[in-house]
Amino acid sequence: MTDKELYNNIEKYLNQKITLEGWIRNHRKQKEFGFISFSDGTYFTPIQIVYDNKLKNFSEIQKYHIGSSIKVIGTVVKSPNNNQLFEIQAQDIILLGDCLEDFPIQPKKHSKEFLREQAYLRPRTNLFQAVFRIRSKASFAIHEYFQNKNFVYFHAPLITASDCEGAGEMFHVTSFDLENVPKNKDGSVDYAKDFFAKSASLTVSGQLQAETFALAYKNVYTFGPTFRAENSNTKTHASEFWMIEPEMAFCDLEGDMDIMEDMLKYIVNYVLTNCAEELEFLDNFVEKGLIEKLKTLLKTKAVRITHHDAIKLLQESNKKFEFTPQFGEDLAREHEKYLTEEKFKAPVFVYDWPKDIKAFYMRLNDDNTTVAAVDLLVPGSGELMGGSQREERYEMLIKRMQEMNMKTDELSWYLNLRQYGGCIHSGFGMGFERLIMYLTGIENIRDVIPYPRTPGNCEF
Amino acid sequence: MTDKELYNNIEKYLNQKITLEGWIRNHRKQKEFGFISFSDGTYFTPIQIVYDNKLKNFSEIQKYHIGSSIKVIGTVVKSPNNNQLFEIQAQDIILLGDCLEDFPIQPKKHSKEFLREQAYLRPRTNLFQAVFRIRSKASFAIHEYFQNKNFVYFHAPLITASDCEGAGEMFHVTSFDLENVPKNKDGSVDYAKDFFAKSASLTVSGQLQAETFALAYKNVYTFGPTFRAENSNTKTHASEFWMIEPEMAFCDLEGDMDIMEDMLKYIVNYVLTNCAEELEFLDNFVEKGLIEKLKTLLKTKAVRITHHDAIKLLQESNKKFEFTPQFGEDLAREHEKYLTEEKFKAPVFVYDWPKDIKAFYMRLNDDNTTVAAVDLLVPGSGELMGGSQREERYEMLIKRMQEMNMKTDELSWYLNLRQYGGCIHSGFGMGFERLIMYLTGIENIRDVIPYPRTPGNCEF
Numbered sequence: 001m002t003d004k005e006l007y008n009n010i011e012k013y014l015n016q017k018i019t020l021e022g023w024i025r026n027h028r029k030q031k032e033f034g035f036i037s038f039s040d041g042t043y044f045t046p047i048q049i050v051y052d053n054k055l056k057n058f059s060e061i062q063k064y065h066i067g068s069s070i071k072v073i074g075t076v077v078k079s080p081n082n083n084q085l086f087e088i089q090a091q092d093i094i095l096l097g098d099c100l101e102d103f104p105i106q107p108k109k110h111s112k113e114f115l116r117e118q119a120y121l122r123p124r125t126n127l128f129q130a131v132f133r134i135r136s137k138a139s140f141a142i143h144e145y146f147q148n149k150n151f152v153y154f155h156a157p158l159i160t161a162s163d164c165e166g167a168g169e170m171f172h173v174t175s176f177d178l179e180n181v182p183k184n185k186d187g188s189v190d191y192a193k194d195f196f197a198k199s200a201s202l203t204v205s206g207q208l209q210a211e212t213f214a215l216a217y218k219n220v221y222t223f224g225p226t227f228r229a230e231n232s233n234t235k236t237h238a239s240e241f242w243m244i245e246p247e248m249a250f251c252d253l254e255g256d257m258d259i260m261e262d263m264l265k266y267i268v269n270y271v272l273t274n275c276a277e278e279l280e281f282l283d284n285f286v287e288k289g290l291i292e293k294l295k296t297l298l299k300t301k302a303v304r305i306t307h308h309d310a311i312k313l314l315q316e317s318n319k320k321f322e323f324t325p326q327f328g329e330d331l332a333r334e335h336e337k338y339l340t341e342e343k344f345k346a347p348v349f350v351y352d353w354p355k356d357i358k359a360f361y362m363r364l365n366d367d368n369t370t371v372a373a374v375d376l377l378v379p380g381s382g383e384l385m386g387g388s389q390r391e392e393r394y395e396m397l398i399k400r401m402q403e404m405n406m407k408t409d410e411l412s413w414y415l416n417l418r419q420y421g422g423c424i425h426s427g428f429g430m431g432f433e434r435l436i437m438y439l440t441g442i443e444n445i446r447d448v449i450p451y452p453r454t455p456g457n458c459e460f
Numbered sequence: 461m462t463d464k465e466l467y468n469n470i471e472k473y474l475n476q477k478i479t480l481e482g483w484i485r486n487h488r489k490q491k492e493f494g495f496i497s498f499s500d501g502t503y504f505t506p507i508q509i510v511y512d513n514k515l516k517n518f519s520e521i522q523k524y525h526i527g528s529s530i531k532v533i534g535t536v537v538k539s540p541n542n543n544q545l546f547e548i549q550a551q552d553i554i555l556l557g558d559c560l561e562d563f564p565i566q567p568k569k570h571s572k573e574f575l576r577e578q579a580y581l582r583p584r585t586n587l588f589q590a591v592f593r594i595r596s597k598a599s600f601a602i603h604e605y606f607q608n609k610n611f612v613y614f615h616a617p618l619i620t621a622s623d624c625e626g627a628g629e630m631f632h633v634t635s636f637d638l639e640n641v642p643k644n645k646d647g648s649v650d651y652a653k654d655f656f657a658k659s660a661s662l663t664v665s666g667q668l669q670a671e672t673f674a675l676a677y678k679n680v681y682t683f684g685p686t687f688r689a690e691n692s693n694t695k696t697h698a699s700e701f702w703m704i705e706p707e708m709a710f711c712d713l714e715g716d717m718d719i720m721e722d723m724l725k726y727i728v729n730y731v732l733t734n735c736a737e738e739l740e741f742l743d744n745f746v747e748k749g750l751i752e753k754l755k756t757l758l759k760t761k762a763v764r765i766t767h768h769d770a771i772k773l774l775q776e777s778n779k780k781f782e783f784t785p786q787f788g789e790d791l792a793r794e795h796e797k798y799l800t801e802e803k804f805k806a807p808v809f810v811y812d813w814p815k816d817i818k819a820f821y822m823r824l825n826d827d828n829t830t831v832a833a834v835d836l837l838v839p840g841s842g843e844l845m846g847g848s849q850r851e852e853r854y855e856m857l858i859k860r861m862q863e864m865n866m867k868t869d870e871l872s873w874y875l876n877l878r879q880y881g882g883c884i885h886s887g888f889g890m891g892f893e894r895l896i897m898y899l900t901g902i903e904n905i906r907d908v909i910p911y912p913r914t915p916g917n918c919e920f
Contacts, residue, residue, distance in 0.1 A: 002678065004610055021710040022678070023881050041677040041709075042610055069710075069883040096710075097852070097882035120669075120873045121880065123676035133677070136613040143603050150464055150502055153596040157911040158618070158685050159631075159700050161918040171619075171655070173631050173662065175689045178641050178649045189638045195631070195689055195699070196918035202633065209580075209911060209920060213592070216583035217501040218462065218482070225618050225685065229635045229655055239655070240619055249501075250481040250529075250556075392557070413580045413920055420581065421483050422557035423529040451617040451669060458621040458656035460669060460873055 003043035006076065010086055013076045020047070020072045020088070021096065023124065026107040029062050036064075036093070037107075038072065041123075044130060044277035048081075049074065051090040060095075066106060067099030067124075112447055119451055120460055127285070130278035131448055134271055135436050141270035142223060142244055145263050151219040151246065156206025158225060161198050162410050169229040170201035171239075202227035207245050207427060208361070208414050211390065214247035214425055215417055221246040223432075231455050235444045238433065240453040247427035253363075253372045253389040256426035257349050260376050260385050261302045264347075268294050271439055287441025293380050294439070302347035307370065310339060310350050317343070328354045331375075336382040348377045360400050362388040374428070381438040387428025394418035463503035466536065470546055473536045480507070480532045480548070481556065483584065486567040489522050496524075496553070497567075498532065501583075504590060504737035508541070509534065511550040520555075526566060527559030527584075572907055579911055580920055587745070590738035591900050591908055594731055598899060599892075601730035602683060602704055605723050611679040611706065616666025618685065621658050622870050629689040630661035631699075662687035667705050667887060668821070668874050671850065674707035674885055675877055681706040683892075691915050695904045698893065700913040707887035713823075713832045713849040716886035717809050720836050720845050721762045724807075728754050731899055747901025753840050754899070762807035767830065770799060770810050777803070788814045791835075796842040808837045820860050822848040834888070841898040847888025854878035 001018050022040030033052035049072055051061055064070065074090040081087070104110075104118045105125055115122040122128040146153065159173050175195035176182065182190040191199045206222040213220040222245040230237060246259060272279065272294055283290040305313070314325035314335050319342075323332040331339075331350065339348045351374040352365060362371035372389035391397045397418060401408050408415060436448040446452040451460045461478050482500030493512035509532055511521055524530065534550040541547070564570075564578045565585055575582040582588040606613065619633050635655035636642065642650040651659045666682040673680040682705040690697060706719060732739065732754055743750040765773070774785035774795050779802075783792040791799075791810065799808045811834040812825060822831035832849035851857045857878060861868050868875060896908040906912040911920045 002610070021883070023675075042679070067881040069881040096884070097878075099881040100879045103880050120672040120877070121676075123673055129676065132614075132673070133612055135615070136607075139613050139615075140603055140607045143600055147596075147600045150462070152593055153599050154592075155595070155599075155685075155702060155910055157700065157913060157918075157920070159687075159913050159918060169635070171633050171635055172638060173633060174638065175629070175631055176638065178632060178634065178636065178638075179643075179647065181638050181641060183639075187639065195691070195915060196913070197916040198918060200918050212580040212920075213583055213910065215483075216581075216589065217593070219502070225615075227619075231655070240617065242615060417580070418557075419560045420563050421527040421529040421559040423481070424556075450615055450673065453617060453619050453656070455655060456657040458617075458619060458658060458660050460617070460672075 003040045003047055005042075006047070007043050007045070010076070014086065015075060015077065017073070017075050017091070018088070022069065022072075024064055024066050024068050024070060024099075025124075027064060027066055034062055036070075036072075038070070038088075041129070044126075044133070044275075044281065045084075048079065048084060048087040049090050049093070050087055051093055055090065055092065057093070061093050064093070064095055065099045065101055065103065067103040068095060069097040069099075070094060071096055112444065116446055116452075123450075126281060128447075130275075130281050131436070131440050131442060132450060134275050134278055134440055135448060137274050138267055138271055138436060138439060139223070139432075141267040142221075142263070144270070145266045146219075146221045146246065149219065151221045152213065152217040154206070154210055154213045154220045154222050156203065156209045156222045156224055156245070158203050158227075159196070159200050160203045161196065161200050169231075170204060171227055171229045173200045173202055204228060205243065205245065205429065207247065207429065208411070210245050210247040210427065211414070211417060211425065214249045214427070215421070215423070218249045219246070233455055235446075236434070236437075238445045238449060238452050238454055241445070241449065242432035244430045244432060245427060247425065249423050249425045251426045252424055253351060253374060253387075253426055256387045256389065256428055257302070257304060257351070257374055257376075260349075260374075260387060260428055261347065264376070264378075264384070265298055267435070268297055268439070272298075282440050290441045297347065297378065300346045302349055302376070303344045304349040304351065305339075306352040307350050307354065308352065310335075310348075313343060314338060328356065330357055331377075333382055336377045340377050340379040340382070345379065347379065350375050350377065358388070360404050360406060361390050361397070363391045363393075364396055364400065372426075376428075378438065381434070384434060384438060385428050385430040387426065389424065389426040392418055392422045392424055394422070463498075463500045463507055465502075466507070467503050467505070470536070474546065475535060475537065477533065477535050477551070478548070482529065482532075484524055484526050484528050484530060484559075485584075487524060487526055494522055496530075496532075498530070498548075501589070504586075504593070504735075504741065505544075508539065508544060508547040509550050509553070510547055511553055515550065515552065517553070521553050524553070524555055525559045525561055525563065527563040528555060529557040529559075530554060531556055572904065576906055576912075583910075586741060588907075590735075590741050591896070591902060592910060594735050594738055594900055595896050595908065597734050598727055598731055598896060599683070601727045602681075602723070604730070605726045606679075606681045606706065609679065611681045612673065612677040614666070614670055614673045614680045614682050616663065616669045616682045616684055616705070618663055618687075619656070619660050620663045621656065621660050629691075630664060631687050631689045633660045633662055664688060665703065665705065665889065667707065667889065668871070670705050670707040670887065671874070671877060671885065674709045674887070675881070675883070678709045679706070693915055695906075696894070696897075698905045698909060698912050698914055701905070701909065702892035704890045704892060705887060707885065709883050709885045711886045712884055713811060713834060713847075713886055716847045716849065716888055717762070717764060717811070717834055717836075720809075720834075720847060720888055721807065724836070724838075724844070725758055727895070728757055728899070732758075742900050742902075750901045757807065757838065760806045762809055762836070763804045764809040764811065765799075766812040767810050767814065768812065770795075770808075773803060774798060788816065790817055791837075793842055796837045800837050800839040800842070805839065807839065810835050810837065818848070820864050820866060821850050821857070823851045823853075824856055824860065832886075836888075838898065841894070844894060844898060845888050845890040847886065849884065849886040852878055852882045852884055854882070
């Protein structure tokens, strides 16, 4: 028997004798009876266990510490308390594992900073219990969405020998003894002696490899870890995070946007349906209006606007922005906010971006100055995904790489895709943690990753 | 329209005009007509396109190369050929992307070694199209199995600061310039200057961290990459591979075995149901009897036997083994084969292993010489999973770590789990690639990973 089984079938178990195993979340003692707030972690809302001094080990039970694991044998009864459906009238409560009194997770408000230091215990708090269950459910929603659509799940390699995308600083991966790195005569590192016989790093994106699979399966997606060795200590940067990178053959930028919007709504609907208790808690204690925000998203069709038109709108808005909106430049957070929350009150696709601020693989438009790239901005969070139609024209792609001083020989396999039955194809990337922050209202990426890795931090 | 949509609804589309986009797998030309074996990658079996010289670009079409991407407009008609249900009578065939004639994937038998060098194109062959779709479907089966049972999907950290399990050689992760590694005065590496301000590596297992989540959610599972820097070039070792590591609180070794068996059968059944065409191909060309092997597994209850009794059986079998079965020692492949394929003709759980050949975290049995560990052996593949009940007793765990000369302070958080409401808990690990090899009959791990990483090999 689990908490969830009980909550989901309460009519069936009412007045039945049941056995539960879990942890003491809170313990209020009175002279002749006591109340244990109990959870086995399978359901968000705890269960109230009531015991009285008729139990033979009553005085022992009263000493049970918060955090201890116990076995409860009791009867499910209607609760006299309006706040809960039922409670358990205990016939026996057995201590399974005691909890030291210095247990850091006590039934009071802890700061998120403190709980980060106790990362291995924080899923036992209401807040993190909610966040990490939503993380799990949202993961599954993503898999279910793509599998229902017959996308092939592609495991991109994590260790890679080339910094292709140039999306950021990369971590080195090596089996060298760092005290004695083998050197060539000229003092350079002798990578021929390293594990992979060349310099290797941790990937920043699986997209280029995903493209090779899209040209075999039509529709594929990745869902795996990616890494950035950027020394930035912000609320939205982590050194290790998970990404979803779908890639679709015979699909243009419009089709790309269709999937981005459809996927997001699928995930949001899934979480609304499957994490109602968790969202209610987060709505109460983290982001007021969270549920309304998510429900509104489901009902609202995303707007599609070119980068040029977006800048124009911003310039003509008569709003005082800290950063002046400029053609040819990126959008600031305040601009995204204006577009999604004031102007359109809807998710906004901004597409056809200036080529000079976008990646080499994005398809050049006929105007020769923009590329078929798109960002999806959502009310409350700003940019949630970025995608593009890929440059499928061999000569154009080579030209672009040369303009950007990229080595074409390292990516010959990627270029070859354009010569071996290439086709129009598109894809996008979504940072999974950014999605979870949007779904939960949590503002620091360190609080949506079980064991976050950031500069100077690699605990547990 | 996709191949899959068509195959799944053939009655609906019969005699209808449809449009398909995909690739030419084969092209047979005759004087007045031609046949294109066509696939868009969404369904294993290709579609036959028939065209004739009534098409205005007939002579152009006849020049289309194998591998090219095309758009086909045509009518679905019943096929005169008994080998296929239907074919497409083309009204128009448009070239979307030409394929150079040096395209390495031609409609003939290629060696697996050759195709490894063409890893970015090999999913366009029948063999790898089958293998990597099964990989995708099996992934989803695993998620679906655990999510249906309310397990929380836990993303274990990939970068870690401790070699806890000692499961193997680890890769270093660093942002140092390897040409100029900062040193202390005594010549040792000055890790305080590294990205994480300490020595960091790629994880070999997420189990210890998963335990922390199991003690909050009761049931959790990981499904993510793990790494080994072992310099072994065998058919079963890769430097980067995916693992599934479930962990269950309030669960003993018997319950652990129940889940192992139940999960495996769920996956096998899912793949039998959802990859029938792929399995039939593999049965024909890779492992004769593959489907029968999988179907038999579903019907067969696994045997449970202690390591001691297994050794005894082997010793009394009168079989001539290359390696003599010994109490206190590991089983050889030939022993596993005898147990699963000759003696029991069933999957076999071997449990209660000698403690000296097992990991520190496994629960010591009362005999003081064995631990509550289990391996699941399956006919045809040998060991597929390994698990254990974890040592939940604080003092016993410390004693064991000290015996093995492990630093207890680095794992204080892990030890604390035993003091903060610890409980009986168990888990297991399954190498995902080993599962795929079992499901497909493929014998080399390099052929079940999209872009395998092995010593000296980090291509694409």
